[in-house]
Amino acid sequence: MKNTAVSTVVKKPGILGRSYTAFILFFLYAPIFILITFSFNSTRSRSVWTGFTLDWYRSLFLDSSIMNAFYTTLIVAVISAIVATIAGTFAAVGFHSMRRRWRTPLMHINNIPMMNADIATGVSLSLLFISLGMVLRFRLGFGTLLLAHITFNIPYVVLSIMPKLRQLDNNLVDAACDLGCTWIKAFWKVIVPEIMPGIINGLIIAFTLSIDDFVISYFTAGGNVMTLPMQIFAMTRRRISPEINALSTILFLTVLALLIVINIRESKQEEKLHRGEDSRDR
Amino acid sequence: MKPKYFSIPYIVWMGIFVVAPIFFVVVYAFTTADGYPTLQNFAAMSRFTPVFIRSFLLAFISTVICILIGYPVAYILSREGKRVQRLMIMLIVLPMWMNFLLRTYAWMSILENTGLLNRFLAFLGLPALNIINTPTAVVIGMVYNFLPFMILPVYSVIVKIDRSLFEAAQDLGANNFSVFRKVVFPMSLPGVLSGIMMVFVPAVSTFVITQLLGGGMVMMLGDLIEMQFLGTAYNPQLGSAIALVMMFIVIVFMYFVNRFGQSDEKAVGA
Numbered sequence: 001m002k003n004t005a006v007s008t009v010v011k012k013p014g015i016l017g018r019s020y021t022a023f024i025l026f027f028l029y030a031p032i033f034i035l036i037t038f039s040f041n042s043t044r045s046r047s048v049w050t051g052f053t054l055d056w057y058r059s060l061f062l063d064s065s066i067m068n069a070f071y072t073t074l075i076v077a078v079i080s081a082i083v084a085t086i087a088g089t090f091a092a093v094g095f096h097s098m099r100r101r102w103r104t105p106l107m108h109i110n111n112i113p114m115m116n117a118d119i120a121t122g123v124s125l126s127l128l129f130i131s132l133g134m135v136l137r138f139r140l141g142f143g144t145l146l147l148a149h150i151t152f153n154i155p156y157v158v159l160s161i162m163p164k165l166r167q168l169d170n171n172l173v174d175a176a177c178d179l180g181c182t183w184i185k186a187f188w189k190v191i192v193p194e195i196m197p198g199i200i201n202g203l204i205i206a207f208t209l210s211i212d213d214f215v216i217s218y219f220t221a222g223g224n225v226m227t228l229p230m231q232i233f234a235m236t237r238r239r240i241s242p243e244i245n246a247l248s249t250i251l252f253l254t255v256l257a258l259l260i261v262i263n264i265r266e267s268k269q270e271e272k273l274h275r276g277e278d279s280r281d282r
Numbered sequence: 283m284k285p286k287y288f289s290i291p292y293i294v295w296m297g298i299f300v301v302a303p304i305f306f307v308v309v310y311a312f313t314t315a316d317g318y319p320t321l322q323n324f325a326a327m328s329r330f331t332p333v334f335i336r337s338f339l340l341a342f343i344s345t346v347i348c349i350l351i352g353y354p355v356a357y358i359l360s361r362e363g364k365r366v367q368r369l370m371i372m373l374i375v376l377p378m379w380m381n382f383l384l385r386t387y388a389w390m391s392i393l394e395n396t397g398l399l400n401r402f403l404a405f406l407g408l409p410a411l412n413i414i415n416t417p418t419a420v421v422i423g424m425v426y427n428f429l430p431f432m433i434l435p436v437y438s439v440i441v442k443i444d445r446s447l448f449e450a451a452q453d454l455g456a457n458n459f460s461v462f463r464k465v466v467f468p469m470s471l472p473g474v475l476s477g478i479m480m481v482f483v484p485a486v487s488t489f490v491i492t493q494l495l496g497g498g499m500v501m502m503l504g505d506l507i508e509m510q511f512l513g514t515a516y517n518p519q520l521g522s523a524i525a526l527v528m529m530f531i532v533i534v535f536m537y538f539v540n541r542f543g544q545s546d547e548k549a550v551g552a
Contacts, residue, residue, distance in 0.1 A: 011458075017358040021370065024355050024429075028377050031388035031426070034398065038391070046391035047398045087292055094289025106289070109296050112304075115479075117487035117532065119504050123511055123525050124303030127310055127518065151299040154292065183285060212381055214490065219511060232383045236390070236494055248384045255379040263372055 032252060039245035046240070056246040063243060069231035072142070076227065077210035080149035085203045087150070088157025093191060095158070096165040113152045114159075121152060122219030129220060140222025148220040149210045156209060157202035164198035165191075310522035323523035330506060330524070337503040338531070340417055341486035344424035345432075348481045349474060351425070352432035356473070357466070359433075360440040371437070378430050386423050386494045393419050393495065415497035423491040424481075431480035439473030440466065478539055483532060503528050 013021075042051035060066060091110075095103050113121050129144040138144075168191065176186040192199070214229035221230065228247075235244055314320045359370050377385065392398045393414045400410040413419045443466065451461045489504030496502075503524065510521025 011361065012363070013358045013361050017354075017361075021355055021358055024351065025370075025373055027426070028374065028429070031385060031392060032377060032380065034391065035384065035388045046394075047396060047401055087295065090288040091292035092289075094286050094292070097285040098289070106293065106296075109300055112300050115483070116529065117483050119487045119489065119507055120307075120525050120529050121303075123507060123521065124307045125299065126511065127306040127522065128299070128303040130518075131306060147299065151295070154295070187285070208379065212379075214381070214383055229381055229383055232381065232387070233490065236383065236387050244384065244387060248380065248388075251384070252380055256376065259372060259376060259379065263368075267368070 032248070035245050035248045036252065039242055039249045041242060041245075044240070044242060046242075056242040057250075060243045060246045060250075065226070066228075066231055066243070066247070069226045069228045072225060073211060073228040076142075076146055076149055077207050080146055080153050080210050081203055081206040083150050084153035084157050084206045085199060088154045088202055088206075089161060089192075089195075089199055091154065092158045092161040092165060092195075093187070096162065107158075110155050110158055112155075114155050118213075118215035119219075122148075122216040125151065125216065126219040140220060142221075142225050145217055145221040145225055145227070148216050149213065152213070152216055153206035153209060156205045157199075160202040160205060161195055161198040164195040168194050307522045307526055310519050311526045312523075313519060315517075315519060323520050324527070326520055327523060327527065333501050333503060333506055334527075334531075336417070336500070337486050337528075340421055340424070340500075340502065341482050344421050344428065344485045345478055345482045347421070347425050348429050348432040349477070352429055352477065353436055353470075353474070356433050356436035356440055356470075357462075359437055367441075371434070374430050374433055382427050383490060383494075385427060386491055389419070389423050389426060390414070390494055393422070414495065415499045417496070417500050419495040420492055420500050420502075423495040424485045424488065427491065428481040428485060431484075432474075432477040435476040435480065436470055436473040440470045443469050475539060479536060482535070486532065487528065 037049075038046055039056055040052050040054070041049060042053040042055070095106055095110075098106070125144075125148050126140070129140055129147075133139055133144075172190050172194070173186050176190045177183065181189065212229065213227075214233060217227045218230055218233070221227065226234070232244060232247070235241065311323055312319055312321070314322065355374075359367055362370065390397075394400075395410065395412060395414060397414070399413070403410055413422070447465050447469075448461050451465050456464065486502075487504045487507075488502065489508045492498075492500050492502045492505050498505075507521050507525050507528070509515045510517045510524065
């Protein structure tokens with residue numbers, strides 16, 4: 001009886017509701033499919049279909065400035081994500097073991113780069129780098145770009161690890177210490193394995209944020225280094241070429257594949273979890 | 283070594299790369315190019331009043347449209363079965379993973395005067411619209427780019443509302459509309475608030491959308507700041523002052539939005 005009562009309370013959306021969501025999805029995807037379609041267009045036109053070609057893909061891979069920008073993006077993303085994940089893990093563990101009186105203000109400072117407008121973060125970092133550069137004799141470039149990316153990545157890593165630390169049973173650490181572990185050993189053998197899902201999540205978030213960032217890179221990379229988003233920005237302003245469309249298509253398919261893999265993994269994990277709960281109930 | 287010392291390196295890092303840069307913005311905003319203290323950067327800003335008004339107005343309009351479009355999506359989604367919900371959320375997240383410059387670029391080819399929209403209108407025998415390089419194009423670009431940031435937080439709050447509350451409301455004689463008005467909507471407000479923050483802040487400070495879809499005709503605060511640092515009007519002191527004022531207004535705005543939300547929550551609790 002109870003089940004039927006619940007199902008009357010929360011009615012499934014009707015045809016009207018579903019067509020509305022379908023329309024919104026159309027709104028979200030139509031531009032992307034237009035980009036993809038015109039990546040195969042044989043002329044430079046962005047609105048008239050003139051025939052099929054793969055030329056834009058070929059010239060994309062032959063364009064050395066695009067490929068250089070791509071490598072720069074990848075290197076910055078990998079290094080900054082790894083550094084931010086390590087630093088963020090230690091920072092989160094440290095914050096977690098602090099008293100609230102200290103932790104709360106520190107977490108507020110940690111959140112500043114996430115809450116602040118990207119342009120404000122970018123501008124303030126560029127002022128810092130320019131001022132320091134005058135004293136220490138360096139210029140904006142790959143190094144400052146990397147420092148900026150690490151800086152805006154760490155807060156997200158900290159934030160994805162904190163909930164896992166809250167779930168962690170403190171008795172486990174005490175037990176390890178009672179059994180003769182030093183604190184450092186307990187950290188590696190108890191805490192890190194327990195918060196691993198949070199660490200991995202943080203690493204993925206940091207990596208994708210770094211790949212995707214345009215505004216902060218734009219202000220901190222200087223004139224000689226370009227990331228892929230910076231290159232795209234330059235292309236939209238100078239010459240408009242279907243190479244951009246080809247690039248979009250490749251990026252879209254990569255992300256789609258990644259997301260499907262992650263989703264399948266997650267649903268498998270969830271199934272496992274549910275099965276575990278069921279057996280415990282029995 | 284005690285665990286709390288683990289965070290010391292990061293605290294130093296934050297001091298250098300989070301706190302010090304803001305300090306630099308403040309110092310630059312209050313000095314001349316020669317390093318003397320001054321207020322002229324703020325006085326010079328008065329001629330940009332229209333830009334300030336336009337930025338906050340367009341960001342406000344975009345945020346409101348995002349709520350009007352996004353809220354129903356979140357609400358409808360929350361009533362679907364688990365499997366459909368999971369799939370739909372993935373479909374809404376997916377475009378966000380594509381670089382937003384490319385997403386904005388896509389709208390260039392739709393909205394431009396000989397673009398796909400006008401070709402479609404001509405095909406139907408309708409007159410052409412001049413949308414590109416107008417504030418309308420900028421608002422479309424903002425709504426398109428930031429809509430998922432409204433849908434997702436609202437959805438995640440609505441989904442967590444205890445279903446038995448709906449039942450209780452209905453038992454007490456509420457019809458579907460009153461259940462929505464008196465239970466679902468008030469309880470979903472925290473989600474709307476975080477949505478507002480996630481849409482408004484990037485919208486008010488954008489310079490990419492205005493440059494791609496506004497074609498330099500629709501100048502906003504982001505453009506103004508960008509020009510002072512990397513553009514022709516090189517003047518980081520003035521740029522810092524503008525950025526500082528923008529951050530200040532955003533913080534005040536957020537404070538009021540949050541207070542409004544909290545007083546509402548209290549009203550529901552009482």
